[in-house]
Amino acid sequence: MIDVRQVTRYFGRVKAVDQVSFQVEKGEILGFLGPNAAGKTTTMRILTTFLPATKGTATVAGYDVHLKSMEVRKRIGYMPENPPLYTEMRVRDFIDFVASIKGVDPRDRKRAVAETMDKTGVAHVSNRVIKTLSKGYKQRVGLAQALVHNPDVLILDEPTVGLDPKQIIEVRELIKSLGGNHTIILSTHILPEVSMTCERVVIINAGRVVAEDKPENLTRHLTASQRISVAVKGPKQDVQSKLSALSSVSQVIPSQSGDDASVHRFLLESLAENEIRPQVARAVIENGWDLFEMKPEGLSLEDVFLHLTTKEEGTEL
Amino acid sequence: MRNYWTIVTRELKSYFSSPVAYVVIGLFLLISGVFYYLIVTNFVQVCMRADMQAQMYRMAPPKLNINMMAIRPLFHNMSLFALFFLPLVTMRLYADEKRSGTIELLLTSPVSNLQHLAGKFTAAAVLYLLMLIFSFVYMILLYIFGSPETGPILTGYLGLYLLGLSYLSFGLFFSTLTDNQLIAAIATMVFILFFWAIGWLSGSVSPALGQALEQFSLIEHFDDFSKGIFDTQHVIFYLSFVVMGLFLSFISIESARWRGR
Numbered sequence: 001m002i003d004v005r006q007v008t009r010y011f012g013r014v015k016a017v018d019q020v021s022f023q024v025e026k027g028e029i030l031g032f033l034g035p036n037a038a039g040k041t042t043t044m045r046i047l048t049t050f051l052p053a054t055k056g057t058a059t060v061a062g063y064d065v066h067l068k069s070m071e072v073r074k075r076i077g078y079m080p081e082n083p084p085l086y087t088e089m090r091v092r093d094f095i096d097f098v099a100s101i102k103g104v105d106p107r108d109r110k111r112a113v114a115e116t117m118d119k120t121g122v123a124h125v126s127n128r129v130i131k132t133l134s135k136g137y138k139q140r141v142g143l144a145q146a147l148v149h150n151p152d153v154l155i156l157d158e159p160t161v162g163l164d165p166k167q168i169i170e171v172r173e174l175i176k177s178l179g180g181n182h183t184i185i186l187s188t189h190i191l192p193e194v195s196m197t198c199e200r201v202v203i204i205n206a207g208r209v210v211a212e213d214k215p216e217n218l219t220r221h222l223t224a225s226q227r228i229s230v231a232v233k234g235p236k237q238d239v240q241s242k243l244s245a246l247s248s249v250s251q252v253i254p255s256q257s258g259d260d261a262s263v264h265r266f267l268l269e270s271l272a273e274n275e276i277r278p279q280v281a282r283a284v285i286e287n288g289w290d291l292f293e294m295k296p297e298g299l300s301l302e303d304v305f306l307h308l309t310t311k312e313e314g315t316e317l
Numbered sequence: 318m319r320n321y322w323t324i325v326t327r328e329l330k331s332y333f334s335s336p337v338a339y340v341v342i343g344l345f346l347l348i349s350g351v352f353y354y355l356i357v358t359n360f361v362q363v364c365m366r367a368d369m370q371a372q373m374y375r376m377a378p379p380k381l382n383i384n385m386m387a388i389r390p391l392f393h394n395m396s397l398f399a400l401f402f403l404p405l406v407t408m409r410l411y412a413d414e415k416r417s418g419t420i421e422l423l424l425t426s427p428v429s430n431l432q433h434l435a436g437k438f439t440a441a442a443v444l445y446l447l448m449l450i451f452s453f454v455y456m457i458l459l460y461i462f463g464s465p466e467t468g469p470i471l472t473g474y475l476g477l478y479l480l481g482l483s484y485l486s487f488g489l490f491f492s493t494l495t496d497n498q499l500i501a502a503i504a505t506m507v508f509i510l511f512f513w514a515i516g517w518l519s520g521s522v523s524p525a526l527g528q529a530l531e532q533f534s535l536i537e538h539f540d541d542f543s544k545g546i547f548d549t550q551h552v553i554f555y556l557s558f559v560v561m562g563l564f565l566s567f568i569s570i571e572s573a574r575w576r577g578r
Contacts, residue, residue, distance in 0.1 A: 045421075048421075048425040049424075049425055050421055050424050050425050050574070051574065052574065052575060070427045070429070073425055073426055073427040074427045076425070078421070078422075078425045080418060080421045080422075082417075082418040083418075084417070084418045084419040084420075084421050084422035084423075085417070085419065086327070086331065086417075086419055087417070088331055088334050088335050089327075089330070089331070089334070093330075097323065097327050098422065098426070100319070100320075100323045101320055101323055101324070101423075101426045101427070101428050102426055102427065103427050106319075145422065
């Protein structure tokens with residue numbers, strides 16, 4: 001559905017996007033992840049025909065974004081980071097206007113506008129002037145604006161920015177429900193958002209794609225080593241040295257103690273993929289200490305992200 | 318074509334759902350009204366004095382021409398007021414879209430640059446037309462209490478409209494250059510004022526250059542219209558000015574895309 005090939009874009013001498021390539025299948029939700037100023041917005045703007053690429057090509061639904069930009073525009077819904085709203089208009093009028101310039105058939109327009117307002121939950125404010133709406137509602141109107149012509153492809157630039165937690169959940173649910181019928185690219189710098197909504201992630205940093213995979217695969221790749229955290233009641237030094245002596249444990253890091261000063265917490269890392277928990281438990285019991293807690297610590301997507309974006313050469317993954 | 322009309326309607330609605338249209342039309346009419354009053358009362362006094370003189374010397378009272386003595390200066394005044402008010406009409410057209418980010422919606426919708434450019438220009442032109450139509454009330458009053466000639470009034474209005482369209486097209490151009498409405502408006506005023514006054518230089522340069530400068534002056538071409546002369550060379554001049562402004566706007570929008578601003 002979307003095919004990006006070696007797209008590069010300069011702003012003056014600054015390379016904002018550097019040979020970015022990725023594909024998105026029909027009906028897929030792709031997460032576009034990266035720190036601020038990584039080139040997410042520029043890539044999206046190229047896909048939406050707002051900016052031309054300096055080098056490389058991209059096609060949306062089989063149409064080249066540069067050569068057939070009008071065809072592409074008919075098939076995409078775009079929500080920029082700041083929702084583009086004519087704030088002096090009423091919600092209904094605005095969505096109707098967008099429907100009209102997006103080429104919705106005049107006979108279907110009324111129905112399309114009503115349906116979109118229902119879907120995005122702005123029907124009950126349809127007669128309000130956009131200026132008077134709260135941030136959350138403006139965001140929804142922005143989403144409605146992108147959806148009204150029922151586009152094949154949806155491109156959402158940080159759709160949950162500035163919303164309160166409840167609204168964030170609602171918007172994510174909405175985006176999830178749109179997957180399948182629409183192909184969606186969603187950019188964000190918030191990691192849990194990706195693992196919650198997206199089927200696939202492209203991580204971009206300093207204009208380059210540094211990783212591309214399913215969220216759970218990305219996490220697994222980097223968790224070849226195992227980490228568990230334990231809380232043990234016993235003499236701290238003793239516990240640490242005994243645990244370090246275990247064959248499969250590579251590192252013992254003391255961590256924050258809890259309320260009880262005699263209970264110490266440690267973070268254990270093992271090199272091998274074999275299970276170290278039984279061994280640790282046995283060691284604790286055999287030494288006559290009390291085991292309070294033991295839990296596996298998977299690497300969060302956050303760690304993966306940091307891992308990938310802070311490394312000098314992060315492409316080997 | 319449908320896109321064009323959609324843009325025209327939206328822009329017009331936006332003019333009237335914000336105070337812009339009311340303020341601009343209102344102030345334009347107010348200030349033209351004040352000058353109308355001053356000019357007309359002055360004309361009446363001149364007439365009365367001429368009548369008295371005629372009685373004193375036992376002559377037939379002179380026929381003073383209201384078109385020449387009242388309407389023509391009024392048109393000249395209005396052309397100056399338009400210079401200050403029309404940039405306020407065009408300043409928001411693109412500058413505001415850039416500031417608020419709606420330009421992203423416009424430029425990622427299946428609407429061509431020509432369509433929204435023409436749409437916005439038309440909306441501004443319609444607003445200006447309304448301004449002139451309202452100001453026609455002053456002429457109606459003159460018809461009630463005097464007997465002005467219709468021809469010069471019509472050419473005067475035509476000239477005023479064409480002149481205004483030139484202002485609007487360059488106002489549109491300056492609006493595409495910035496995301497600050499105030500800068501767009503001021504740049505437009507300065508630019509138009511320059512082309513307005515360029516003819517005044519003609520006295521202090523060589524005759525050949527002077528004549529050329531006069532040809533470029535916006536107001537020189539208006540003079541014939543206000544006298545009641547309809548000359549196609551002036552129409553062509555204003556229309557080329559309009560086309561030039563629109564062309565520059567078009568180029569500016571296209572190039573902004575490449576430069577990424």
